[in-house]
Amino acid sequence: MIDNPYSSAVIAWFGTHARDLPWRADDASPWSILVSEIMLQQTPVVRVLPAWEAWMRRWPTPSALAAEPAGEAVRMWNRLGYPRRALNLHACAREITERHGGEVPSEHAALLALPGVGSYTAAAVASFAFGGRHAILDTNVRRVLARAHTGIEYPPKATTRAETRLAESLLPEDPATAVRWGAAVMELGALVCTARSPECSACPIADRCAWRAAGHPAHSGPPRVGQKYAGTDRQVRGRLLAVLRASPAPVHKPALDAVWDDPVQRERALDALVADGLVDPLDDGRYALPG
DNA sequence: AACGCGTGGCC
DNA sequence: TGGCCAAGCGT
Numbered sequence: 396m397i398d399n400p401y402s403s404a405v406i407a408w409f410g411t412h413a414r415d416l417p418w419r420a421d422d423a424s425p426w427s428i429l430v431s432e433i434m435l436q437q438t439p440v441v442r443v444l445p446a447w448e449a450w451m452r453r454w455p456t457p458s459a460l461a462a463e464p465a466g467e468a469v470r471m472w473n474r475l476g477y478p479r480r481a482l483n484l485h486a487c488a489r490e491i492t493e494r495h496g497g498e499v500p501s502e503h504a505a506l507l508a509l510p511g512v513g514s515y516t517a518a519a520v521a522s523f524a525f526g527g528r529h530a531i532l533d534t535n536v537r538r539v540l541a542r543a544h545t546g547i548e549y550p551p552k553a554t555t556r557a558e559t560r561l562a563e564s565l566l567p568e569d570p571a572t573a574v575r576w577g578a579a580v581m582e583l584g585a586l587v588c589t590a591r592s593p594e595c596s597a598c599p600i601a602d603r604c605a606w607r608a609a610g611h612p613a614h615s616g617p618p619r620v621g622q623k624y625a626g627t628d629r630q631v632r633g634r635l636l637a638v639l640r641a642s643p644a645p646v647h648k649p650a651l652d653a654v655w656d657d658p659v660q661r662e663r664a665l666d667a668l669v670a671d672g673l674v675d676p677l678d679d680g681r682y683a684l685p686g
Numbered sequence: 687a688a689c690g691c692g693t694g695g696c697c
Numbered sequence: 698t699g700g701c702c703a704a705g706c707g708t
Contacts (some may be wrong), residue, residue: 435704442694442703476692476703483706513706533704553687581704590702591697621701624692633692671691 398567401543401600402576408599409579412586416440418447418523419578425499425524426491427451432516433484438476440585446475458497460488466684469673470640478636482672482685483511501525522577528570530562531577535584540565542588546605548614549590631655631664636673645681 417423418431430450434443450471454460460468465485472481487509491499499520500506506517514532521527537550540561550558567573587598595601606612624630634654638646655661665682668674675685 432704437691437703437705438693439695439703474693476694477705479691479706511706515705519704531704534702535704585704619701622690623700625699627690629691629693636692 398569398572398576399565400603401565401580402567402572404599404603405579405583406572406575409575409582413578413582414440414586417444423524424455425501425520426455426457428524429487429499429512429516429520430484432519433480433487433511434475436477436480436511436516442475446473454488456497457488457491457499460485461492464684464686465672466675466686469636469684473640474637478673479671480511486510487512499524501527503527503529519577522574526570526574528566528573529577530559530566531581532559532562533581533584535581535588536562536577537584538590539580539584539588542593542606543600543604546609546612547616548606548612549616549619551616552619628660628664628667631660632668635661635665635668639674639682639684645677645679645683647681651682 413419416431418428427447431443431447434447434450453471454463463485465482468481468485469478472478475481490509491497495505500509501521501524503517503521506512506520507514512520518529518531519533522529522531532554537554537558540558541547541550544561544565565576567576583598583600587594595604595607598604601607631654635651638650638654642650651665652658652661655664665674669676672685675683677683
C-alpha cells in the first residue's frame with residue numbers, strides 16, 4: 396500500500412533517530428501526554444523535561460491536580476513561560492474530573508473543548524495517547540511540508556487551508572501508521588529540518604525535497620516579524636508573577652511596586668494579571684496566587 | 687486576522 | 698549583541 400511519498404523513509408528514520416522522551420514511553424498515560432503537549436506549546440523540549448517530571452510526580456492524575464487550588468499550578472509552573480497554561484491545565488483537570496469521570500477524553504472534539512487545547516493539541520493527544528488518525532500540523536510539520544512538498548523555506552505565518560488539506564492528504568490510511576507518521580515528521584522538523592540550519596545531509600527525504608531541488612531559494616514572502624519582549628507588559632507581568640511565586644504568603648503592594656518603575660505600565664500589567672485570573676487581589680489589600 | 691501572551695538559549 | 702526561535706491558543 397502506498398501512503399505518501401515520504402512516509403516510509405521518515406518512519407524508518409524515526410525508528411533509529413527518535414529521542415527517548417518520557418511522554419513517548421509505552422506506559423505514558425493520556426494525562427501525562429496532555430501535560431506534555433500543553434507544556435510544549437511554544438516551549439523547547441529541554442526546558443519542559445524537568446518541569447514535566449516534577450509535575451507528574453506531584454499530580455499523576457487529573458483528580459490529584461483538581462483537588463488543589465489553581466495557584467499551586469501557577470507556582471509549580473515556575474519559569475516555563477506563558478503561565479496561563481498552568482491555569483488551563485488546572486481547569487482541564489477540573490473538567491476531566493467532573494465531566495469525564497477522571498479520564499482524559501479520547502475524542503478530538505471533546506479534547507478541543509478543553510481550555511487551552513486547540514487544533515494541534517487535540518490532534519496530538521487523540522493520536523499519541525489514543526491511536527486516533529489525525530493530521531498533526533505543528534510548526535515542525537509545517538516547515539517540513541513547506542520545504543519538501545511546496546519548495547519554500549518557511550510556511551506562512553498563520554496556518555492556511557492549503558496546509559491543512561496537504562497534511563490531511565498525506566495522512567496514511569492505517570491509523571497506527573498515521574500515528575507513527577505524525578510523530579516521525581514532527582521529529583524530523585525538530586532535529587534535522589530545523590528553522591535556522593537544516594542538515595540536509597542527514598535528511599531521509601533529501602532526494603525528494605522540492606526546496607533542496609530548487610537550490611534552497613531564500614524566503615521571499617513578507618518579513619517574519621519577531622516579538623519584542625524587553626520593556627513590554629509581558630516582561631512586567633513576568634516580574635510581578637515571579638514575586639508572587641517566590642512568596643509562600645500573600646504579598647503587600649510595595650513588594651510588587653518594586654519590580655517596575657513606570658507606575659502606569661505596572662498597574663496595567665497587574666490589572667491584566669487579575670483579569671486573567673493569574674493573580675488574586677485579597678480584601679486586605681495584599682495579592683496572592685489564585686485560590 | 688493580527689496580536690498579546692514568558693522565558694531562555696543560540697549564533 | 699540582539700533578533701530569532703521554541704510540539705499554540707484565545708480573542
